Amino acid sequence: TLQWSSAPVGKGQSRVGRLFTFQDVTELAELDRLKSEFVNTVSHELRTPLTSIMGYLSLVLAGTAGPLQEQQREFLNIVARNTNRLANLINDLLDIQRIESGRMPIHLSPTSLASVVKQVAETFRVQAEQKGLSFTVNVPEEVPLINADPDRLTQIIANLVSNAVKYTKEGGVTVSVSAVGDQVELEVADTGIGISPADQKRIFEKFYRAEHPYVREVGGTGLGLPIVKTMVEEHGGDLQLESQPGRGSRFIVSFPALKDES
Ligand code: ADP
Numbered sequence: 001t002l003q004w005s006s007a008p009v010g011k012g013q014s015r016v017g018r019l020f021t022f023q024d025v026t027e028l029a030e031l032d033r034l035k036s037e038f039v040n041t042v043s044h045e046l047r048t049p050l051t052s053i054m055g056y057l058s059l060v061l062a063g064t065a066g067p068l069q070e071q072q073r074e075f076l077n078i079v080a081r082n083t084n085r086l087a088n089l090i091n092d093l094l095d096i097q098r099i100e101s102g103r104m105p106i107h108l109s110p111t112s113l114a115s116v117v118k119q120v121a122e123t124f125r126v127q128a129e130q131k132g133l134s135f136t137v138n139v140p141e142e143v144p145l146i147n148a149d150p151d152r153l154t155q156i157i158a159n160l161v162s163n164a165v166k167y168t169k170e171g172g173v174t175v176s177v178s179a180v181g182d183q184v185e186l187e188v189a190d191t192g193i194g195i196s197p198a199d200q201k202r203i204f205e206k207f208y209r210a211e212h213p214y215v216r217e218v219g220g221t222g223l224g225l226p227i228v229k230t231m232v233e234e235h236g237g238d239l240q241l242e243s244q245p246g247r248g249s250r251f252i253v254s255f256p257a258l259k260d261e262s
Helices: 025-061 070-100 113-122 125-130 150-166 213-218 224-234
Strands: 002-011 014-024 109-111 134-138 146-148 172-180 183-190 238-244 248-256
Touching (some): 109 150, 113 183, 146 150, 150 224
Antiparallel strands (some): 002 014, 172 183, 238 248
16 A cells, blocks of 8 residues: 655745655555564563463462572562563553554443452552552442443553552552542542653653653553553543642543443
8 A cells, every 4th residue: 555645845935846755554554563463472472481480489489499598588579579570561561462453352341440449559558658658548438330341440540559659759649439420530649750741741652751760760661551541441431630740640530430220
């Protein structure tokens, strides 16, 4: 397939002709497909040995291979943390790949956002408190159900809450669920480093990370938010961001509430 575009050529007002440019988009599409296939194969091949590493590592850490000295435990914990980072990177790459090729299955059913948030958010409490941050989860008893895939919801919540903890040096993180009109909202607010207006426009792009020293220091893939955005869209939801550099950020996700049929 050839795609063409044309533009007037000439100085100022006096047009002298048109310049035509042709580009073979078949070749580009094929390159894109090959790139996707490559990322997919490599990610799968990396995952198998990594699963084995993580399995044996947890056996050794559990003392199955004999007692560990303090320093051995300390070093192995560092190995475990970095192995987890690698596993997360690979999972994110595979997710992006699945999303882009339309192979990410989504199974919608009436789901309680409130209970998924309670479960998932709590898994970040220890991490937040170890950093000296306050960690508050506000979930009311009665919230309408939403039509959602609990696995995908888990990823949305985990990505937003882990970012909030990661990019906050002091103060804290608040995760709330509330019913607003015919919507159910999830809000993840932090008192962290914030996001500049220019970066706010770009952080939902794949691999984009803000040009901030702290962002570089903590590391990451730049794949979490693009995954969140796509998954929110697939639920017919809406994603909003308010942020002030140096003050903090608020990510608000709203989902259409299911009508109460009782
Ligand atoms: P990662 O965290 O792996 O870099 P994400 O896609 O989750 O990737 O986020 C993209 C970028 O958006 C981050 O690198 C960071 O610059 C910015 N960001 C995301 N969440 C926050 C937050 N809560 N506070 C400040 N910056 C954030």
